[in-house]
Amino acid sequence: MDAAVEIADLVKTYGARTAISGISLRVEPGEILALLGPNGAGKTTTIEICEGFRTADSGSVRILGLDPIADATALRPRVGVMLQDGVGGYNAAKAGELLGLFASYAAYPQDCAALLDAVGLGDAAEVPVKRLSGGQRQRLSLALALVGRPELVFLDEPTAGMDPHARRSAWELLESMRADGVTIVLTTHYLDEAERLADSVVVMDGGRIAARGTLAELTSAGAEGQVRFKAPPGLALRGLTDALPLGSAAIEESSGRYLVSGVVDPQLLAALTAWCAGQGVFAEGLAVERRSLEDVFLALTAGSAARS
C-alpha cells in the first residue's frame, strides 16, 4: 500500500536561508503524525510543499502516491487543509455560509450543521468570519478542512489559539477521524498534544529532523524533570535537599513557590511528600511538570553532541 505521504531528501531554501535541509519521512495511511518543533523549524514549509503551495528545491514528495503540483486536480478533493495563517475565507461571509460554500465543492459533503456543532460552532453559524474569536476561527478552519470528507488532512497548528476546552474537543474530533480511517499530519508546539494524539512524532529543528518515534520513545531517555508546589514561604530547604535522592535540588523560586528538579521518579515523590509531612507542610498544587519541547531538544542535542 502507498504511504499517505512520502518525502525523500527534501530541500528548500529561501534565498540564502535553508529552511529544509534534506529531510525524509513517511506517513502511513490511517495514522496521526505530529510534526513538532519550535518556530522556524520548517514545519509550515514542509506542510505547504505537501499541499502544493510551495515547490521544493530538490527531493521528492508523493502525496497519496501523487505529485502535489502536477496531480493537484486529482489530489485537492482528497486532501483537507488547515493553513497556519488563519481561515483564509471570505471575511464578510458568515461561518455557516462559508462552510456551506466549501461543502458545495464536494460531491459527498458532511452535513454542515452537524459539523459546525461538532467543532463547537453551532451557535456561531450566523456570525461573520471577521467577528469570530481566534479560537473560533481555528475551529471553523478545522471544519473547512473536513467538510469534503478527505482521506488525508494537513493541519498546521490546528489548536493554536484555542482555549483548553476547545482544544480537548478538537483532539476528540481528530481521534474519531483516525478511528474512521483518515490520515492526519499536524504540526504543533505542544508536547501534550502530540502525546495525546500522535502515533508517531517527528521533531524538527532548524530544517532537520532532530528525532522521530513515538513520544514515549522520545522522552524516555534521561528523564530529567521538575516538580512544583506551593507552601508557606521560607521553608528550610537544606533538609529537603538532603532527604531527596542524590542529584536532586530544591529551590524557592519566589515567595512560597518551590521547584524541585532531578530525576522525577516514585522515590523522589515519596521523599518529597514524606519530608513535607514531617514538616507539617501541605504541598499545594504539587505537580510533576512535563518536559517542555525545549527540554527535549536540549536532551536530544546534548545526546548527539556527546556521541560525536
Place this chain on the structure above:
Amino acid sequence: MTRTAPSGSMRHNPDAGPRMDFTPKPAAAPLRKMVLSQAAMEFRLIIRNGEQVALTLIVPLLLLVFFNLPMLYSLSDRRIDFVVPSILALGIMSSAFTGLAIGTGFERKYLVLKRLGATALPRAALVGGKTLAILLLEVVQATLICALGFALGWHPHGNPLLAVLLLVLGTLAFGGLGMLVAGTLRAEVVLAVANLVWLVLMFCGGIALPLSRFPDGVADVLRLLPSAALSEGLHRILQDGSRPGWGVLITLVIWSVGGLAAAARFFRWE
C-alpha cells in the same frame, strides 16, 4: 449523511455534538454546481459590502442625476440621452474594473485565494463564479440606471441587443484589467490605483465629457481607451440609433484579449 449515536461516554464530549462519521468519501462536486455556488457567494458578498454597493450602484445613480443638471457644460442634444449611455459605461467600469479589482485584491491579501486553491474548486470555476457574479451585478445596475433614466425622460434608440453585446465586451475588457491589477499589486495599492483609474477615465476617458471637447490630437489617443470605446459605442447605438462601428469593437476586443491574457499570465494567487 449518517449521524451515529454518541459512542462510549469516555470519548463523547457532551458539548461537541453527536459523533460524526468521518469515513473518507472524497470527490469533487460537478463543475456547474461549484460555479453557481461560487457566483451566489460572491454576489452576496458584493451586495453586503457597503463600499461596493456605493461604488457600483449608488454613485452611478447619483452621477446620473448630477450630470443631467446643465451645470458642467452644455450639450447640443437632449442631455439625458447623452448621460444615460455614459453612466452605463461608468457602471461597467465600477463593477468589472474598480469593484472587482479591490474585492479580489483584498481576497488575495487575506489569503482567500490561497485557501480556495487548496479546495476542489478549480481556478477556472473561481473565475467563472466571479464573472457570473459581476454580470448579475451589472444586470441589477443597468436595470436601475435605465429605470432612473426613463424617469428622467430618457429616449433610447438603436438595437438594445447591440448595446448588451457592447456591455459584455466592456465587462471582459475591464474585468481582465481589474484582475491584472488585483493579481499583481498589493491590496492597498490596488485600492488606490483602481479608484484613481476610475476617476481619471470618467473625466478623460470619454465618459463624463465627450471626447470632442479635447484637442484633436489628444482625443485621437484617448479614443483608444477602453472606457472611450465602450462609451462611444453605447452613444452611437443608444443616442444616435446607429451601429457601434468597427473601431469601437476592435478596440474593446484588443483590450479584452490583452487584459485577460496578461491577467492569466501575471496573476499571483498569494
